[in-house]
Amino acid sequence: MSQVTVHDATLRDGQHAVQHQLDVPQLRAYAVAASAAGVPVVEVGHGNGLGASSRQIGYARLDDTTMLETVRLALAAGTSRLGVFVVPGWGTGADIRRAADCGADVVRIAAHCTEVNVTRRHLGIVRELGLEAQAVLLMSHMTSAKRLAEECRRATEYGAQAVGIMDSAGHYLPVDVSERIEAIVGAVDVPVIFHGHNNLSMAVANSLAAVEAGASVIDACARGFGAGAGNTSLEVLVAVLHRSGHETGIDLPALLRAADVAHDRLMAGPPVIDSVTLASGLAGVFSGFKPRVLTASRAAGVDPLDVFAELGRRQVVAGQEDLIDEVVRSLKAAS
Known part of the structure; x- marks a missing residue:
């Protein structure tokens, strides 16, 4: 079976569930636990990414630099890489450079599913800085598999070293995911990413469908921590991947302890489908x-x-x- 890189968005996408109010002790506690479990990438920031703290979508408790420096230090003893998320229009080239100075390793540039052209300059900056450049398409259910594949192909021309889609609204069923991931895999020669949400209770099933269709980078959050119905549950995803024969390099018992930390320290309770x-x-x-x-x-x-x-x-x-x-x-x- 395949090797899957699990991208942990708990400390970034999870922020939506608490109006971006995670503090330094919370960030540190979870990052230490995730690192101990061998999670490959730990992403941190305002829920909408670098530079997004604002009146319109909510001020974060901490500034970007404080969040990045806190998690970078917490990850220092392990092998986990530090990830950040950037939406052009909120995050700027200066934000990316500051993130690099703080030790970021992986930079995700996100755009609406039909507007990958806006990522070009940001991806170029990431490559110039020698960081891993990724591109993801938001609200990907709003266009066709063919268009998503073409947008992802263009992102690789702009310098993306991994590309993929986010089911931002939790709208997909597994058949939808398979169709789109297969199209993208056929159009690019870089790793393909899938990011699920759990509104229809399909996030883990959709993520497994993505892997079986050829995706090799899957996003998830501890206990599904995230807006509304939440994200793909990290610990459930890893357990299902392992049972299905896929390798992640993650220590599952340690990951379960990290999920307990997230439950106890980050949230009032796990997200529910209402x-x-x-x-x-x-x-x-x-x-x-x-x-x-x-x-x-x-x-x-x-x-x-x-x-x-x-x-x-x-x-x-x-x-x-x-x-x-x-x-x-x-x-x-x-x-």
């Missing part, structure tokens, strides 16, 4: 909108399920949070 997160997955809307949708819906007396359905119809994506209030007002006026 009516709202299920509705957001079906609608193909990023479930990180959940808190704002609930607040606005309750204030206006509007059904949040209707709000997610309308957001999906409008194909709203992360960064367009202001449209939530507009949708709520329009539904209120129509009622």
Whole structure:
């Protein structure tokens, strides 16, 4: 069977679940535990990546440099590499250079699924700095397998050393993942990435389908820590991969201890699939909108399920949070 690199996004994507408020002791405790388990890459930062701390999408408790330096030091005794996430428009070239100075090893540049052209300059900077450059496509259910493959191929021309897709809304079924990953694998000669969310309780199944279709880098978070229904559960993923005969290089008992640290130190409780997160997955809307949708819906007396359905119809994506209030007002006026 294949070798799978597990990319741990607990300290970055998990931040969405706590409004980006993880502190230094929390970052340190989990990073030490993940490193002890031999997790290949530990990603850290504001939930939306470098430079994203803002009024629009939420201020992080800590600045980027503090987060990176804390986790870099915590990983020093092991072999885990330090990863960061960058969305052009929030993260800049200066942010990438500061991350490099803090010891980042792997830099993910993310773009909407049909807009990989915006990653070109950022990927070039990452390569110039001698770091590993990766490109991922967000909200990937919003276009075809053929288009995703073409976007990923273009990313490799820009310098990406690994490419892939994020199921940002938790919308996929395994057959959807297989079709897209197979298309991407056929179009590029670099490792292929898959990042799942659990709105339809498919994150682990989708991740396994991705591996069987040829993906070799899979993202996950301890206890599924993340927005809404959460991400692929890291410890479950690794257990399933091992049972399926795939190698990860991770010590599973130690990883279970790391998951316990995440449960006890990072979150009030693991993410759950509720009516709202299920509705957001079906609608193909990023479930990180959940808190704002609930607040606005309750204030206006509007059904949040209707709000997610309308957001999906409008194909709203992360960064367009202001449209939530507009949708709520329009539904209120129509009622």
